Amino acid sequence: MKLRRSNLLKLRRQSFDVLVVGGGINGAVSAAALAGKGARVALIDRADFAGVTSMNTSNLAWGGIKYMETGDFALVRKLCVSRNQLMQSYPSTVQEIRFFTTLTKGFRYRPGYLLLGAWVYWLIGSCFTRTPRFLPRGRIRREEPIVNTDDATGGFEYSDAYLHDNDARFVFNFVRTALDRGCVAANYVESRGARREGAWWVTRARDVIDGGEDFDIRARVLINAAGPYVDEHNALTGETTAHHHTLSKGIHLIVKRLVTERRVLAFFADDGRLFFVIPMGNRTCIGTTDTPVSDPNVAVTDADIAFVLDNINKRLKLSRPLAVADIIATRCGVRPLAVKSQPGKARDFLHLSRKHAVEMRREDAHISIFGGKLTDCLNVGNEVSDLVRSLGIALPYPAYRWYGEPPDAVRDEFFHQARLLDLDSYTAPESSEPLSTRLWRRYAAEALGLLENIREDPRQAEVLIKGTEYLRCEVAQAARREMITKLEDFLRRRSKIALVERPEDIRRSPGLAEACEILFGDAAADKLAEYFDGVPAHPPASPSF
Numbered sequence: 001m002k003l004r005r006s007n008l009l010k011l012r013r014q015s016f017d018v019l020v021v022g023g024g025i026n027g028a029v030s031a032a033a034l035a036g037k038g039a040r041v042a043l044i045d046r047a048d049f050a051g052v053t054s055m056n057t058s059n060l061a062w063g064g065i066k067y068m069e070t071g072d073f074a075l076v077r078k079l080c081v082s083r084n085q086l087m088q089s090y091p092s093t094v095q096e097i098r099f100f101t102t103l104t105k106g107f108r109y110r111p112g113y114l115l116l117g118a119w120v121y122w123l124i125g126s127c128f129t130r131t132p133r134f135l136p137r138g139r140i141r142r143e144e145p146i147v148n149t150d151d152a153t154g155g156f157e158y159s160d161a162y163l164h165d166n167d168a169r170f171v172f173n174f175v176r177t178a179l180d181r182g183c184v185a186a187n188y189v190e191s192r193g194a195r196r197e198g199a200w201w202v203t204r205a206r207d208v209i210d211g212g213e214d215f216d217i218r219a220r221v222l223i224n225a226a227g228p229y230v231d232e233h234n235a236l237t238g239e240t241t242a243h244h245h246t247l248s249k250g251i252h253l254i255v256k257r258l259v260t261e262r263r264v265l266a267f268f269a270d271d272g273r274l275f276f277v278i279p280m281g282n283r284t285c286i287g288t289t290d291t292p293v294s295d296p297n298v299a300v301t302d303a304d305i306a307f308v309l310d311n312i313n314k315r316l317k318l319s320r321p322l323a324v325a326d327i328i329a330t331r332c333g334v335r336p337l338a339v340k341s342q343p344g345k346a347r348d349f350l351h352l353s354r355k356h357a358v359e360m361r362r363e364d365a366h367i368s369i370f371g372g373k374l375t376d377c378l379n380v381g382n383e384v385s386d387l388v389r390s391l392g393i394a395l396p397y398p399a400y401r402w403y404g405e406p407p408d409a410v411r412d413e414f415f416h417q418a419r420l421l422d423l424d425s426y427t428a429p430e431s432s433e434p435l436s437t438r439l440w441r442r443y444a445a446e447a448l449g450l451l452e453n454i455r456e457d458p459r460q461a462e463v464l465i466k467g468t469e470y471l472r473c474e475v476a477q478a479a480r481r482e483m484i485t486k487l488e489d490f491l492r493r494r495s496k497i498a499l500v501e502r503p504e505d506i507r508r509s510p511g512l513a514e515a516c517e518i519l520f521g522d523a524a525a526d527k528l529a530e531y532f533d534g535v536p537a538h539p540p541a542s543p544s545f
């Protein structure tokens with residue numbers, strides 16, 4: 001909380017080159033790129049960082065194989081290049097994964113034709129991943145007996161990438177990178193609109209946690225990265241743009257682990273769209289849906305759940321069908337899709353392109369970011385910093401590489417120290433990977449500090465919240481460095497505890513109270529109550545299938 005309080009003061013007192021409104025993926029990469037290149041940057045979000053769309057994705061960094069059907073090869077090429085760059089830059093976080101795709105009778109294409117498409121996709125992606133392969137029905141049955149092959153005509157397997165940790169953690173790491181390079185960021189600070197005063201943007205801001213009076217943030221350039229709320233924020237500041245957002249709702253359900261192999265099972269759902277069974281630690285994430293909506297404030301409905309459960313039960317052979325009681329957690333968000341027409345007027349909704357658009361009004365020094373994907377985030381960061389530079393803001397380090405994992409020497413030193421400490425012997429039995437691998441992926445160079453904590457006091461390596469993998473020293477580090485303002489920030493976004501454990505199990509965990517004390521000190525009891533008051537009722541615990 002100290003970090004947030006001190007940043008709130010700085011937001012009031014300092015003036016900035018750039019203010020970024022919105023700390024989802026687009027705002028986070030903009031802030032990280034600009035701060036790394038030497039601009040004085042502020043970043044605010046009225047919720048938590050990644051607290052809206054960017055915590056509800058399918059966790060995939062993918063080249064958009066499905067856009068080949070609409071012939072948008074330029075987009076596919078661009079996304080494949082972005083995916084490859086992410087995989088190269090974040091080898092421990094963004095990893096190749098196989099998509100084991102099954103087709104059923106009556107589907108609009110035959111397996112051989114789609115296999116050919118998968119080869120073209122592989123070539124467009126610079127042959128960067130493993131090659132596709134054909135899956136005759138018998139092989140599907142042998143290699144993945146959980147797949148229902150009764151109606152199957154065959155299939156194919158190809159590669160894309162996925163985020164090993166969750167999307168929100170990935171986004172937060174860009175915010176943390178920006179903070180490390182001098183960005184002044186604060187979550188739960190709302191922009192209530194901005195006005196021009198000479199060469200300055202003056203943004204009216206409000207601390208939504210502690211209330212108090214509105215205050216002004218002064219910046220030369222204003223970046224609207226409010227995701228599905230970009231149009232709303234432009235209306236508040238009186239900005240007009242050629243692009244607007246059309247919104248598409250998507251949900252995922254998280255259930256017990258269904259597949260032991262680390263692979264994505266892909267199907268075509270009843271609506272003809274790709275539908276995935278994605279690994280998530282020791283759980284499985286199923287989805288998604290694609291429903292046009294006009295309001296970005298969405299929630300999972302019974303109809304959404306029925307659609308996902310119906311589709312999955314048809315396509316998998318389970319000892320009994322998945323039911324509502326099997327759902328551990330849900331994810332729900334809207335895709336902000338950039339369109340050049342008026343919002344809601346797009347005709348072919350499912351085939352709308354998922355390209356991002358960065359629109360600048362030079363005379364106002366105002367930039368709006370429309371659409372986009374996690375996959376394309378490095379391009380967004382670079383495009384935005386080029387535009388800011390073109391507005392005359394000095395970027396003293398224009399070629400600075402603002403993204404990516406630390407150099408190999410730092411990595412080797414971490415793993416060397418981890419071996420000397422015998423760190424992996426502390427790995428929790430429920431963990432899906434060695435402790436050293438997980439700590440490096442989540443914290444990179446900061447993980448060296450955790451080793452020091454454990455050397456000083458081995459109790460720091462104890463799992464604090466039973467059933468999860470999170471250690472006492474990680475919670476202490478989160479309290480110091482991760483701007484955890486509400487318990488949900490930690491349980492749902494910095495970690496993925498709330499995605500893989502049921503609320504009642506989290507509530508019963510003996511370490512939760514201690515975790516709250518580490519995170520919030522005297523406010524621990526209030527933060528705990530606030531979290532459990534806000535968590536939706538979930539289905540009964542401990543189903544089995």
Ligand SMILES: Cc1cc2nc3c(=O)[nH]c(=O)nc-3n(C[C@H](O)[C@H](O)[C@H](O)COP(=O)(O)OP(=O)(O)OC[C@H]3O[C@@H](n4cnc5c(N)ncnc54)[C@H](O)[C@@H]3O)c2cc1C
Binds near residue numbers: 044053189333
């Ligand atoms: C179901 C689903 C699955 C997806 N799967 C993938 C995938 O697998 N791979 C992929 O690459 N992409 C995927 N996407 C797309 C991707 O998630 C989004 O395009 C991306 O997250 C949008 O990021 P953003 O930063 O624009 O918006 P957001 O993440 O919504 O961030 C905008 C932020 O602005 C803040 N804000 C709004 N108004 C204000 C204000 N007035 N003041 C301060 N802050 C404000 C909000 O609180 C929010 O945090 C998926 C999307 C959905 C919905």
